[in-house]
Every structure is written in structure tokens, then in C-alpha cells.
Amino acid sequence: MYCHPCTGSCRALDNAQDLVYNDRKVTFTEGVMILELNEEQKILQKNARDFMEREIIPIADEYDRKYHPMPKDIALGLLKKLVPLGYVGSTLPPEHGGQGLDLISYAVLGEELAKAYVSLGMIVLIQDGGVLPILVAHGTPEQKAKYIPQIMSLEKISCFCLTEPDVGSGARDLTTTAVLNGDHYIVNGTKTWITNGGIADLAVVFASTDRSKGARGISALLVDKDESPFTTRELPKLGCRSCPTSELNFEDCRVPRSNLIGTEGSAYLLALSELAKLRVAVGIGALGLAQASIEAAIKYARERKQFGRPIGSFQLIQEMIADMAMMTDAARFLCWRALYLTGKGEVCWKEASMAKAYSTEMAVLVTSKAIQVHGAYGISEEYPVERYFRDARTLTFPDGATQIQKLIIGRELLGISAFV
Missing domain, CATH: 1.20.140.10 (Butyryl-CoA Dehydrogenase, subunit A, domain 3)
Incomplete structure (x- = not known):
């Protein structure tokens, strides 16, 4: 959903008109764009809904009580069932192995999955929309060639690491540091409330490469757990209990310089x-x-x-x-x-x-x-x-x-x- 223009699900009109959603007519009254589910989107919605009713809804309550959080093998099994429906790489262009779906199709898929089991929906949200769009928009050709296929195939589960124990929404005040030492950055710090953190193989980590520059000193690094190990601790919570939500600790974590996303100081x-x-x-x-x-x-x-x-x-x-x-x-x-x-x-x-x-x-x-x-x-x-x-x-x-x-x-x- 993140980088791609609408591909036919929107049409410009002067006045608000009817919108068909779930076989009901409602009205979209904002601006000059009218949204309407086309036949392809209705089929997408029906296929997703039928699948959820058959495969996901029957196990949602049981899994919510049983898995705090969901083990990686269970999560992978469910994710593999969702891939054919377009849930991973949903809006990425076909040249990157994506479905090339428009934004309303993305919304339809997301709503149907959340209706069934929002814990699973949060796992999918980060796998589909946490790291992939960043790689497509800002990754080097080498980063794209290496990691996009691995995320798309579920060989690597990904996570997005911004929040810290003492830094929530104030991203400019990050305390995690990444100090360049030869061909590697040395990363030290703690990230918390990280969706998929406990099962992730690949993390986009936001860290300060120059504390004196504040927001202009924040950079983003691809941290591949296989080559740059980090530890995790699960955080039990009120809801979305099956979705892994973790604290990640980076202690002298060596990350190749080639894993820098964009340029230093561009990540805020x-x-x-x-x-x-x-x-x-x-x-x-x-x-x-x-x-x-x-x-x-x-x-x-x-x-x-x-x-x-x-x-x-x-x-x-x-x-x-x-x-x-x-x-x-x-x-x-x-x-x-x-x-x-x-x-x-x-x-x-x-x-x-x-x-x-x-x-x-x-x-x-x-x-x-x-x-x-x-x-x-x-x-x-x-x-x-x-x-x-x-x-x-x-x-x-x-x-x-x-x-x-x-x-x-x-x-x-x-x-x-x-x-x-």
C-alpha cells in the first residue's frame, strides 16, 4: 500500500456519490475522489473472507488462549497459507515479486484478516509493510536483491525497530547508537514493543550515528540476525496476545557498513x-x-x-x-x-x-x-x-x-x- 498509486479503484468526480461496500451503498463525501469496489476487489474480498471463515476463524480463539506469543513455526505455517491470497508483498510491483495491488484492495485484505484474527494481522502487517517498502524505496540494488526475495518467501521474518524504553513517539531522541568502526557499525541499545521481534530474522534498526546532530544524526540499518546476533525478551500484554511483541537488545552488535539504508542521518x-x-x-x-x-x-x-x-x-x-x-x-x-x-x-x-x-x-x-x-x-x-x-x-x-x-x-x- 505504501508506494504505489491507485490503479483503477478510484475515480474523480465533482460531487460525492454512492460507494458499494459489502453489498451496501454508502457515501464518500471527502474531496473529489469517489471510491468503489470493482469486480476484482469484490472477488478478492470474497476469496479472503471465505478463506478466513474456513481456516482462521475456527482456530483464532484457541490460539489466542494457547499461544502467548505464537511460536515461529506456527506463525510461518499460517503465513504460508496467506501468501497465495496476496498478503505478503501485496502492493509491491511485480518486478519485485509483489502482487501490485491497489490501496483499496490492500484495505479489503487487511480488514478481512483483522476480522478473523488481528494478532495474525499484526504479524502480516510488519512482514508486508514494515521492511519491504523501505527496501523498495531506499535500499541499494544489492540490499534489494538479497533481502526482498527472502522476505517475500518467508525465509526471513522481519521487524521494524524504532521505539525504545525511554523513547516512544519522540523518535528524534533515540539513545541506540551505531558507531562506524572500519567496515562495520557497532550498534548498542535497546528497542521495545517490537512487533515480530521475538521471531524476526531481519530488523530495520533506527539508531543515532551522530548524537550531536539530533534528528539529523539518525540512520537506519538492516540487521540480519544470522550475521549480527541480538537477544530478545517477550513482553506479555493485554491484547493481540498471539502476536510476538518483544524487547530487542543490541550489545556491541557488528553490522556491515553495506547494510546502511540510504545515507547517514537520513532516517528520521x-x-x-x-x-x-x-x-x-x-x-x-x-x-x-x-x-x-x-x-x-x-x-x-x-x-x-x-x-x-x-x-x-x-x-x-x-x-x-x-x-x-x-x-x-x-x-x-x-x-x-x-x-x-x-x-x-x-x-x-x-x-x-x-x-x-x-x-x-x-x-x-x-x-x-x-x-x-x-x-x-x-x-x-x-x-x-x-x-x-x-x-x-x-x-x-x-x-x-x-x-x-x-x-x-x-x-x-x-x-x-x-x-x-
């Missing part, structure tokens, strides 16, 4: 750009959770009877489900708008942060309402809605917490930064 803006794209992807994950919650609530409200009638016939239940649907559709439009702007090649800090902040907070509310529709059964592991709620709350943190997103939105609107 690269990191911010990738974060903006990943934020929209996390928003899409939240959409999947919300949509799954709506469908679970509707199913339960139709089947559960009180006073001789389905609880779905009660006004308060219908009000909750209506609220859930309205909030989810609104979030979908924010995500799709950010994708549209990304497809145009625009850097959309504000729109990406709006999509991430609103979608993840929306998912917390929607999943909570789904629990309420289920009553006391909603907090039982016999139903999936308690997992949806835990996963939704967890998604408010990756790639910048909600409060950080609001500061970005405020900065873009006011032209005044509140960051210190």
Missing part, C-alpha cells in the same frame, strides 16, 4: 513517513475488529431471546448496534481517505493520524458495546467479543498513542507544534 524523515503509513494500517486492523463485533452482536441479538422475543427487537439493543455501525463506517472513510492521498503520493500526516486515532478509539467503543449486547456472556471466553475488546484496546498504542495522534493533527491544523 524515513521513520516518520513509514509511521504515517503504518498508522493507517493499524486503523484498518481496528476496522476489522469493529466489523467482527458488529456481526457478532447482530448474530447474538437475533438468536438470544428474552420475554419470548429476540433481544434484537428491543430498542436499546438496536440503538447500540446502530451506533456501532455508524462509527465503523465513519472510521472506514477516514482510513480510505488516507489511502487515497497516499496513492496520490501525498504525505498525509493529519489524515493518517485521524484515521489511526479515530479508528482505534472507535474500535474500543464498538467492541465494548458488543460485550454489552451479549450481557454477562460478553465477558466469557465462550464468545469472541471479549477478545475483540482486548485487541482493540491494545491497538490504541502501536505507532503512536491516541494523544500523540491528536498532537500531530493539531500541529497540522494550527501550524504550531506542541511537541517538546
Whole structure:
């Protein structure tokens, strides 16, 4: 989704018109672009949905309870099943072995996977969108030739290492260092809350190569665990429990100079750009959770009877489900708008942060309402809605917490930064 323009899923019109999504007509009212699922995208959606219902949904609750986190061999087995559907290298051009999908197709795939099992969706998100786009856009020919095929084939699982124990969203203040010594950088530091960290073979590590330059001294290195070993520690968490989330420690880790991405000091803006794209992807994950919650609530409200009638016939239940649907559709439009702007090649800090902040907070509310529709059964592991709620709350943190997103939105609107 990250580098490629729309390929036919968007069309320019003067006024907002109808959009077909999931066989429903809704309206996209932002700007002059109208989004509509074409026949290929509908087929893609159906194939993904059928696969999830057959292969992933039946095991999601069991795996969520069993794997904290998912072992590498289990994760690889599931990833290999997803590759034919276009989940790895989804938007990369065919010359790099990718599917060349447009951004809306990417969103459709992401939402269907998150509906089924968002822990698996987060593993895929980083394998598909954490390192590959950076290599395509900024890697040397040698780096591309070596690592893109290995990531695409799942020979190497990848991760994106920016956050540190004392540095969350303030990327300019990184304490991890990379000191050039002959033909190698010596990397020292700790990264934390790294998705896929515990199972990763390849990491993009952001480190300071010149502390005196602040943000202009931050560089990015490809750290191949086979040649540059590092240690990991798993971080148990509330939601997305099956997704490996780890602390990575680099102690005098020798990384070949040839593994520098771009030039020294060029990685700060690269990191911010990738974060903006990943934020929209996390928003899409939240959409999947919300949509799954709506469908679970509707199913339960139709089947559960009180006073001789389905609880779905009660006004308060219908009000909750209506609220859930309205909030989810609104979030979908924010995500799709950010994708549209990304497809145009625009850097959309504000729109990406709006999509991430609103979608993840929306998912917390929607999943909570789904629990309420289920009553006391909603907090039982016999139903999936308690997992949806835990996963939704967890998604408010990756790639910048909600409060950080609001500061970005405020900065873009006011032209005044509140960051210190």
C-alpha cells in the first residue's frame, strides 16, 4: 500500500456519490475522489473472507488462549497459507515479486484478516509493510536483491525497530547508537514493543550515528540476525496476545557498513513517513475488529431471546448496534481517505493520524458495546467479543498513542507544534 498509486479503484468526480461496500451503498463525501469496489476487489474480498471463515476463524480463539506469543513455526505455517491470497508483498510491483495491488484492495485484505484474527494481522502487517517498502524505496540494488526475495518467501521474518524504553513517539531522541568502526557499525541499545521481534530474522534498526546532530544524526540499518546476533525478551500484554511483541537488545552488535539504508542521518524523515503509513494500517486492523463485533452482536441479538422475543427487537439493543455501525463506517472513510492521498503520493500526516486515532478509539467503543449486547456472556471466553475488546484496546498504542495522534493533527491544523 505504501508506494504505489491507485490503479483503477478510484475515480474523480465533482460531487460525492454512492460507494458499494459489502453489498451496501454508502457515501464518500471527502474531496473529489469517489471510491468503489470493482469486480476484482469484490472477488478478492470474497476469496479472503471465505478463506478466513474456513481456516482462521475456527482456530483464532484457541490460539489466542494457547499461544502467548505464537511460536515461529506456527506463525510461518499460517503465513504460508496467506501468501497465495496476496498478503505478503501485496502492493509491491511485480518486478519485485509483489502482487501490485491497489490501496483499496490492500484495505479489503487487511480488514478481512483483522476480522478473523488481528494478532495474525499484526504479524502480516510488519512482514508486508514494515521492511519491504523501505527496501523498495531506499535500499541499494544489492540490499534489494538479497533481502526482498527472502522476505517475500518467508525465509526471513522481519521487524521494524524504532521505539525504545525511554523513547516512544519522540523518535528524534533515540539513545541506540551505531558507531562506524572500519567496515562495520557497532550498534548498542535497546528497542521495545517490537512487533515480530521475538521471531524476526531481519530488523530495520533506527539508531543515532551522530548524537550531536539530533534528528539529523539518525540512520537506519538492516540487521540480519544470522550475521549480527541480538537477544530478545517477550513482553506479555493485554491484547493481540498471539502476536510476538518483544524487547530487542543490541550489545556491541557488528553490522556491515553495506547494510546502511540510504545515507547517514537520513532516517528520521524515513521513520516518520513509514509511521504515517503504518498508522493507517493499524486503523484498518481496528476496522476489522469493529466489523467482527458488529456481526457478532447482530448474530447474538437475533438468536438470544428474552420475554419470548429476540433481544434484537428491543430498542436499546438496536440503538447500540446502530451506533456501532455508524462509527465503523465513519472510521472506514477516514482510513480510505488516507489511502487515497497516499496513492496520490501525498504525505498525509493529519489524515493518517485521524484515521489511526479515530479508528482505534472507535474500535474500543464498538467492541465494548458488543460485550454489552451479549450481557454477562460478553465477558466469557465462550464468545469472541471479549477478545475483540482486548485487541482493540491494545491497538490504541502501536505507532503512536491516541494523544500523540491528536498532537500531530493539531500541529497540522494550527501550524504550531506542541511537541517538546
